[in-house]
Amino acid sequence: MNKGDLKTALAGVMKGEVSDDAETLKAASRDTSLFTRMPELVVYPKDAADVSAIVKEVGRARSAGASVSLTARAAGTDMSGGPLTTSVVVSFTKHMNRMGDVNVGRTTSYIDGYAVTEPGVFYRDFEKATMEKGLMLPSYPASREIAAMGGIVANNAGGERTLRYGKTEKYVEELDVVLSDGSQATFKPLAPSELEEKKKLQTLEGTIYREMDALLTEHAGLIEGRRPHVSKNSAGYALWSVRESKEVKPLYFNLAKLICGSQGTLALWTKAKLALVAPKEHRAMLVIFLGSPKHGEGGLAILPEIVRRVLEQNPESFESYDDHTFTLAVKFLPQMLAQMGFARAARLGIDFIPEAVMVASGGVPKLILMAEFAEDTIEAADAKALAAKEALADLHVQTKIEKNERESEKYWVVRRESFNLLRKNLHGLVSAPFIDDFVVPPSCYPEFLPKLNALLAEYKDNMVYTVAGHIGDGNLHILPLMDLTKEENRKVILELAPKVYELVIRAGGTTTGEHNDGIIRTPYLPMLFGPEMVALFKRTKKIFDPLNIFNPGKKVGGSFDDIKRDIIKGV
Numbered sequence: 184m185n186k187g188d189l190k191t192a193l194a195g196v197m198k199g200e201v202s203d204d205a206e207t208l209k210a211a212s213r214d215t216s217l218f219t220r221m222p223e224l225v226v227y228p229k230d231a232a233d234v235s236a237i238v239k240e241v242g243r244a245r246s247a248g249a250s251v252s253l254t255a256r257a258a259g260t261d262m263s264g265g266p267l268t269t270s271v272v273v274s275f276t277k278h279m280n281r282m283g284d285v286n287v288g289r290t291t292s293y294i295d296g297y298a299v300t301e302p303g304v305f306y307r308d309f310e311k312a313t314m315e316k317g318l319m320l321p322s323y324p325a326s327r328e329i330a331a332m333g334g335i336v337a338n339n340a341g342g343e344r345t346l347r348y349g350k351t352e353k354y355v356e357e358l359d360v361v362l363s364d365g366s367q368a369t370f371k372p373l374a375p376s377e378l379e380e381k382k383k384l385q386t387l388e389g390t391i392y393r394e395m396d397a398l399l400t401e402h403a404g405l406i407e408g409r410r411p412h413v414s415k416n417s418a419g420y421a422l423w424s425v426r427e428s429k430e431v432k433p434l435y436f437n438l439a440k441l442i443c444g445s446q447g448t449l450a451l452w453t454k455a456k457l458a459l460v461a462p463k464e465h466r467a468m469l470v471i472f473l474g475s476p477k478h479g480e481g482g483l484a485i486l487p488e489i490v491r492r493v494l495e496q497n498p499e500s501f502e503s504y505d506d507h508t509f510t511l512a513v514k515f516l517p518q519m520l521a522q523m524g525f526a527r528a529a530r531l532g533i534d535f536i537p538e539a540v541m542v543a544s545g546g547v548p549k550l551i552l553m554a555e556f557a558e559d560t561i562e563a564a565d566a567k568a569l570a571a572k573e574a575l576a577d578l579h580v581q582t583k584i585e586k587n588e589r590e591s592e593k594y595w596v597v598r599r600e601s602f603n604l605l606r607k608n609l610h611g612l613v614s615a616p617f618i619d620d621f622v623v624p625p626s627c628y629p630e631f632l633p634k635l636n637a638l639l640a641e642y643k644d645n646m647v648y649t650v651a652g653h654i655g656d657g658n659l660h661i662l663p664l665m666d667l668t669k670e671e672n673r674k675v676i677l678e679l680a681p682k683v684y685e686l687v688i689r690a691g692g693t694t695t696g697e698h699n700d701g702i703i704r705t706p707y708l709p710m711l712f713g714p715e716m717v718a719l720f721k722r723t724k725k726i727f728d729p730l731n732i733f734n735p736g737k738k739v740g741g742s743f744d745d746i747k748r749d750i751i752k753g754v
C-alpha cells in the first residue's frame with residue numbers, strides 16, 4: 184500500500200486528522216534520544232473509537248502484506264527513541280488531552296485519591312488539576328514541565344520522589360486500551376473468579392487473559408528469578424508485576440501493570456485511572472559533602488554506609504551530583520541566574536558564594552548528596568534531617584542542614600539544571616543518552632563507582648559528561664555531550680555502553696530504571712535477562728500483537744544495526 188492510499192484509508196475511518204506535511208513529519212522524527220526516524224504519516228485521533236478504527240485499518244493493510252505499523256506519541260520527550268518510527272505516528276496531545284475527575288478518598292495505606300486522564304494531558308496540567316484537591320502523582324519525572332501522561336505511563340516513569348513513593352506502575356490502577364485487532368478493553372485488578380470469567384471470552388481480550396495466565400503460571404519460577412532486584416526498573420516487560428499485590432487479598436491479576444512500561448508495544452492506552460497521594464507540606468534537607476580532594480575516591484568507601492543510615496530516616500528524596508556538575512554550575516552561574524527573575528537570581532547569587540570559593544580554592548567535593556525529608560510540620564522535617572546528621576556523626580563527613588525549601592533551593596537548581604546547562608553552553612555538542620539511566624544496588628558503590636569513573640575517563644576525549652542521579656536508589660544518570668558528526672565518537676556509543684552494562688549487571692543492577700529500552704537499549708535485553716526470559720518477552724509480544732502492529736523493534740526485535748543506522752549524525 185502506498186503512502187497516498189494509506190492516508191486516504193486512515194482519513195476515511197476516523198474523525199481526527201492525518202498529516203504528511205514536511206514540518207509535522209520532521210517534528211515527529213525526533214524525541215530527546217540520539218536517534219531520528221522519519222515517519223510517513225502522523226494521525227491525530229479524537230477519541231478511543233478513532234484509535235480503534237486506525238488500528239483496524241492498519242491491521243487490514245498489514246494482513247494484506249503492507250509493512251505499516253503504529254507508534255504512539257505523547258509529548259515526545261522520550262530519551263530512548265520509543266516514539267520514533269518510519270511508519271505511522273499516533274499523536275495524542277492534540278485531541279486526546281481531556282482530564283477526567285479527581286476524587287479524594289483514602290482506599291489503602293498509601294492511596295489518598297484517584298484521577299482519570301487521557302494520554303495527551305501534559306503532566307503540568309494533570310498536576311494542576313490534582314493539586315486543586317491537594318493530591319499528586321508522586322512518580323512524576325524530572326521532565327515534568329514537558330512530558331505528558333501517555334509516556335509517563337508507557338515508560339513507567341519515575342523521579343526524585345520515587346525513593347519514598349515508588350514508580351508509576353504502583354499508581355496505575357486501570358487502563359482503557361485498544362488491542363492489536365482494534366477491539367477495546369479495560370485492564371484493571373481482577374479477583375481470581377473474575378479472571379476465570381475473562382478467560383472464557385472468545386475475543387482477543389479472552390485469548391490474552393488465557394495465554395498470559397498460562398505463561399505466568401508455567402514460568403513463575405523463571406520470572407521471579409530474573410526479576411531485577413533493584414529498587415526501580417523499566418527494562419523488559421514487567422511480567423513479575425501482573426500478579427503482584429502486597430496489600431490486597433486474594434491475589435489480583437492486573438494487565439494494566441504490564442502495559443505500564445511497555446512503550447506502546449502491546450496496546451495503545453486511551454484512558455487511565457491513576458492513584459494519587461497527599462504530599463507532605465514541609466521539607467528540610469541534609470546536604471553531605473563527600474570525598475574531599477585530599478581523600479579522592481577513597482572517600483567513597485563510606486558511601487553505602489551513608490546511604491544505609493540516611494535511608495533509615497525515610498527521606499522523600501536522596502539525590503546526588505558530582506564534582507563535574509558542581510564546577511560547571513559555578514562556571515555557568517551567570518547564565519543560570521539570567522533565566523530567573525531578578526530577586527530570585529540575586530538571592531541565589533549570594534547563596535552560591537561558598538560554592539564559588541570552594542571551586543576557586545580547588546576544594547570541590549567528589550560528590551554532593553542531598554537527602555530531603557518531607558513531613559506534615561517543619562519541626563518534624565527538621566528533626567528527621569537532624570537525626571540523619573547525627574546518624575553520620577562517627578563517619579566524620581562534612582554535612583549541613585538546610586532548614587526549609589527556600590534554603591535548599593540552590594542545591595535543587597544545580598541538580599535539576601545541570602544537564603540543561605551543559606546542553607546550552609557547549610555549542611556543537613549534542614546530548615547522547617546511551618548510558619543515561621542504569622541502576623545498581625547502593626551497597627556496591629565503593630567497588631562500582633571507581634571502576635565506572637575509570638571507564639568513563641578512557642573516553643574523555645570523545646565526550647563531556649556529568650554524573651548526577653538518585654543516589655538513594657542507585658539510579659545514576661550519565662548524559663554525555665558529544666560531537667556526533669565524527670564517526671569515531673558515534674562508534675563510542677556501541678563500544679562504551681556494553682562495558683558499562685557489564686559492570687552494572689555484574690553488580691546486580693539493571694540497564695534502565697526509568698527511561699526505558701526503546702531503540703538504544705532493546706538490543707541489550709538478552710545481556711540483562713538471558714535468552715529464556717527474552718523468549719518470554721517475545722511470546723508476550725506475540726500474544727498481544729501477533730501481526731507486530733505496535734511499535735516494532737522496541738522491547739522485542741530491535742538490533743544493534745538499528746542503533747548504528749538511526750543515530751543522528753550532526754547537531
Ligand SMILES: Cc1cc2nc3c(=O)[nH]c(=O)nc-3n(C[C@H](O)[C@H](O)[C@H](O)COP(=O)(O)OP(=O)(O)OC[C@H]3O[C@@H](n4cnc5c(N)ncnc54)[C@H](O)[C@@H]3O)c2cc1C
Binds near residue numbers: 264330343602
Ligand atoms: C530533561 C529530561 C529529563 C527526564 N527525566 C526523566 C525522569 O526523571 N524520569 C523518567 O522516567 N523519564 C525522564 N525523562 C524521559 C521522558 O521525559 C519520560 O519518560 C516521560 O515520561 C515521557 O513522556 P512523553 O509524554 O514525552 O512520552 P513520549 O516520548 O511521547 O513517548 C514515550 C513512550 O510511550 C509510548 N506512548 C506514548 N503514549 C502512549 C499511549 N497512549 N499508549 C501506548 N504507548 C504510548 C511511546 O510510543 C513511547 O514509546 C526525561 C527526559 C528529559 C528530556
